[in-house]
Amino acid sequence: MRPVRLTARSRLTLLHTALVLTTGMLLSSFTYLLTRRSLTARTVVVRYTETGTGDPLPPPDPSELARQVRDDTLAALVRQGWIALAAVALLAGLLGWLVAGRVLRPIRTISATARRLSAENLSDRMPVSPARDELAALAETVNDMLDRIQRGVAERDRALESQRLFTANAAHELRTPLTTMRTAIDVTLDGAPSREELLAMAEDVRDAVDRSRRTLDGLFALAHSQAGTGESRPVDLAAVTAGALAAAALSAQGLTAHRDLRPAPMRGDPVLLERMTANLIGNAVRHNRPGGRITVSTGRTADGGFLRVVNTGRIVPTERVDRLLHPFVRGDCGPSPSDGGAGLGLSIVRAVVLAHHGEITATANPDGGLDVLVRFEEGRPRTAAGSAR
Numbered sequence: 001m002r003p004v005r006l007t008a009r010s011r012l013t014l015l016h017t018a019l020v021l022t023t024g025m026l027l028s029s030f031t032y033l034l035t036r037r038s039l040t041a042r043t044v045v046v047r048y049t050e051t052g053t054g055d056p057l058p059p060p061d062p063s064e065l066a067r068q069v070r071d072d073t074l075a076a077l078v079r080q081g082w083i084a085l086a087a088v089a090l091l092a093g094l095l096g097w098l099v100a101g102r103v104l105r106p107i108r109t110i111s112a113t114a115r116r117l118s119a120e121n122l123s124d125r126m127p128v129s130p131a132r133d134e135l136a137a138l139a140e141t142v143n144d145m146l147d148r149i150q151r152g153v154a155e156r157d158r159a160l161e162s163q164r165l166f167t168a169n170a171a172h173e174l175r176t177p178l179t180t181m182r183t184a185i186d187v188t189l190d191g192a193p194s195r196e197e198l199l200a201m202a203e204d205v206r207d208a209v210d211r212s213r214r215t216l217d218g219l220f221a222l223a224h225s226q227a228g229t230g231e232s233r234p235v236d237l238a239a240v241t242a243g244a245l246a247a248a249a250l251s252a253q254g255l256t257a258h259r260d261l262r263p264a265p266m267r268g269d270p271v272l273l274e275r276m277t278a279n280l281i282g283n284a285v286r287h288n289r290p291g292g293r294i295t296v297s298t299g300r301t302a303d304g305g306f307l308r309v310v311n312t313g314r315i316v317p318t319e320r321v322d323r324l325l326h327p328f329v330r331g332d333c334g335p336s337p338s339d340g341g342a343g344l345g346l347s348i349v350r351a352v353v354l355a356h357h358g359e360i361t362a363t364a365n366p367d368g369g370l371d372v373l374v375r376f377e378e379g380r381p382r383t384a385a386g387s388a389r
Helices: 008-038 062-116 134-189 195-226 237-248 268-285 345-355
Strands: 233-236 256-261 265-268 291-299 306-312 358-364 370-376
Touching: 008 062, 008 265, 062 134, 134 195, 134 345, 195 268, 233 268, 233 370, 237 256, 237 268, 237 306, 268 291, 268 306, 268 345, 268 370, 345 370
Parallel strands: 256 291
Antiparallel strands: 233 265, 291 306, 306 370, 358 370
């Protein structure tokens, strides 16, 4: 036989009834003992009524008379007590059933709402009682948990969509040079190519190989940046930026550099930070105009260090600025090559900033070019990249 499983409402009803019965029995027992004790000290008054014969009645036994009165009184008390206790128990069971149902109603509502939820529908929330009791706290806790789950599912969907887009763009970037090489080879070898044609084909193949190498190097750097920081050491952003500016050879590019490199000490991965500054300055050089300028500044605020790179160049629509921080998006905000870059420079910068628990903001200048500001907060760098703020 299967064991009988009582519902929570039935258990609460039985518990309530048992408590009332136990309290009633204790109260009846105390009443019985107190009544019995009080009857031992009572005075019994006997009234005689003369009969018509005039014969005197025999004198009663006082002790026997007192015992009989006590026994009759206690027996009546016990009978009436059991009747009252049975009535109270029935009433307690009925009231316990109604009260238990009222108390458990919010839990039934929470259960019904939870059954309606699914991975595709997380919008429903538990009703919160105006009374600030334990059930209201439970409903708020469940709602907070559902909010976190919904945010997690949304972030997962965004991550999956971003991963699908990244995979498609990476496949396109790697397939394009292969298509270029195959076309150059097929066209050149269709017939009897001359030495000049073979040299031209070799030049096209070399350019395609170089492009594939740049794309693979960028993908490797992006993966390394997204994996988080390695050894954290003291680093001065001013010194790192000065080295990147020297390596950029701005004078040879016909660009004017304005520097305001104040000390900006922080802790981080020197290799990643060097890659970040090199990409920022390289991006500012690559997308500048002839005779343009670059303004680079570093320093510290109350929250931590910062690096700011401002460059002239083509006008970038405001609504497209955020896209520049995504992989395979170039200066024209499209996936097609326009400047020989792999479209991974700013996405690598973003990954490095996130790995160091910082934030990056990019703003389009009204006269053209970008204003990129990187801020690092005090504290230890994170071990994995998160999302930009």
